[in-house]
Amino acid sequence: MKIGIVCYPTFGGSGVVATELGMALANKGHEVHFITSKHPVRLGLLSKNIHFHEVFVEEYPVFHYQPYELALSTKLVEVVSTYSLEILHVHYAIPHAYAAYMAKQMLLKRGIDVKVVTTLHGTDITLVGSHPTYRAAVEFSINNSDFVTAVSNDLKKDTLRLFNIDVPIHVIYNFIDFKQYPRIKDGDCSRSALAADNEKIITHVSNMRSVKRPLDVVEVFYQIQKEIPSKLLLVGEGPEIEKVEYRVKELGIYEKVIFLGNSNDVYKVLCYSDLFILPSINESFGLAALEAMAANTPVISTNTGGIPEVNIHGKTGFLSDLGNVNEMAANAIHLLKNEKLHNQFKENAQIQAREFSMDKILPLYEEAYRSIAVGCC
Numbered sequence: 001m002k003i004g005i006v007c008y009p010t011f012g013g014s015g016v017v018a019t020e021l022g023m024a025l026a027n028k029g030h031e032v033h034f035i036t037s038k039h040p041v042r043l044g045l046l047s048k049n050i051h052f053h054e055v056f057v058e059e060y061p062v063f064h065y066q067p068y069e070l071a072l073s074t075k076l077v078e079v080v081s082t083y084s085l086e087i088l089h090v091h092y093a094i095p096h097a098y099a100a101y102m103a104k105q106m107l108l109k110r111g112i113d114v115k116v117v118t119t120l121h122g123t124d125i126t127l128v129g130s131h132p133t134y135r136a137a138v139e140f141s142i143n144n145s146d147f148v149t150a151v152s153n154d155l156k157k158d159t160l161r162l163f164n165i166d167v168p169i170h171v172i173y174n175f176i177d178f179k180q181y182p183r184i185k186d187g188d189c190s191r192s193a194l195a196a197d198n199e200k201i202i203t204h205v206s207n208m209r210s211v212k213r214p215l216d217v218v219e220v221f222y223q224i225q226k227e228i229p230s231k232l233l234l235v236g237e238g239p240e241i242e243k244v245e246y247r248v249k250e251l252g253i254y255e256k257v258i259f260l261g262n263s264n265d266v267y268k269v270l271c272y273s274d275l276f277i278l279p280s281i282n283e284s285f286g287l288a289a290l291e292a293m294a295a296n297t298p299v300i301s302t303n304t305g306g307i308p309e310v311n312i313h314g315k316t317g318f319l320s321d322l323g324n325v326n327e328m329a330a331n332a333i334h335l336l337k338n339e340k341l342h343n344q345f346k347e348n349a350q351i352q353a354r355e356f357s358m359d360k361i362l363p364l365y366e367e368a369y370r371s372i373a374v375g376c377c
Contacts, residue, residue, distance in 0.1 A: 001030050002030070003085065004080065005022045006076070006088065006089070006091065007040065009043075012207055013121065014119075018089075018091040022034055023050065033052075034051070036055060038054065055068070055071050086369075088104075089369075090117070090118050093138045100116045100141075117147045117372070118141065118149070120142070120148065121151055121285075123284075125155060143167055148165075151173060151285040152284055153171050158284075172364045174290065175362070176294045178294065194258060195231045200229070200230040200336050203234075203272070204232070204276070204277050205266060206278075207236050208238025208240045208244070210240055212238075214243075217277050221253070221277070223325070224332050224336070227333050270294075273297045275299075276298070276299045277299075279300075280304060281302075285306040286301070286311065293350060293352055295350075298346060301318075301319055303322075304322055310356070
């Protein structure tokens with residue numbers, strides 16, 4: 001099939017999932033066209049099955065804010081027409097599904113009926129979408145998609161609670177491509193470069209926004225390092241990072257915290273880790289937790305959103321109420337001090353992660369595409 005993928009080309013979970021989905025589809029012989037504002041960060045070299053089309057927004061002084069949706073919908077019309085795309089798979093309702101609907105209407109005038117698949121990822125529903133300014137547009141975009149997916153049952157419930165939806169929402173979970181993990185086991189896990197042999201490595205990966213609660217990560221780690229020699233690896237950049245730096249200095253643990261910034265090599269970073277911390281206010285799915293679990297790393301997390309569908313309490317890690325850093329720290333210390341239990345949780349984590357393997361999830365998207373291509377959803 002010929003498939004267009006629209007996503008945010010960033011380190012965020014939706015962009016990562018969309019990019020890796022597109023690459024997997026290309027590997028199976030589908031023709032995939034990425035239509036984004038810049039080259040997606042996880043997208044490797046282009047090939048005969050992978051194409052990239054940049055959405056360029058020209059600045060006009062008459063506009064206070066540049067009309068990205070207009071530029072995107074126009075680009076979608078151009079790419080669909082030129083390459084005879086059958087499917088537009090858009091990640092995020094706003095602005096991508098909205099732009100896809102406008103493109104679809106323009107294309108219908110040309111006798112072209114491209115099908116639109118919309119995948120809901122979280123903040124497009126719970127934060128942006130529920131705002132009165134955008135609510136009607138989000139609801140309209142979802143209801144006028146040909147096929148709608150959500151990345152967790154929790155997100156599906158939130159969508160149905162917040163909007164009047166009259167189309168089915170199909171839960172298709174995020175996934176892990178385990179083909180990216182074997183090299184971690186090939187002797188290149190140079191743990192000694194980051195920590196002494198007697199130190200545990202605690203990791204957090206996020207865009208360092210307040211919703212991810214990176215300051216809670218610091219508070220949990222502060223308690224851990226008082227009981228167990230350890231280092232904290234922080235992967236990602238964002239608006240909270242200066243507050244995090246200030247807090248670790250204030251606590252006198254700056255030399256125990258390693259700031260790695262954004263990284264395309266998250267899999268290797270996770271190979272170093274003994275424990276992963278995810279204290280988010282909300283996660284529609286918890287892709288960072290899944291990536292950690294795929295690398296045999298237990299997870300200490302909140303019990304919000306879709307995280308409990310991924311991290312199983314008392315088996316792959318522990319769940320706590322939002323903000324309960326004392327309980328998170330106690331669970332972490334308990335796990336790290338008990339080597340037998342820790343090893344069992346590590347094994348359980350990867351077994352659970354394999355339930356979200358690319359090999360299991362990719363066919364669900366292919367079936368979705370086929371169902372609407374023949375006019376049935």
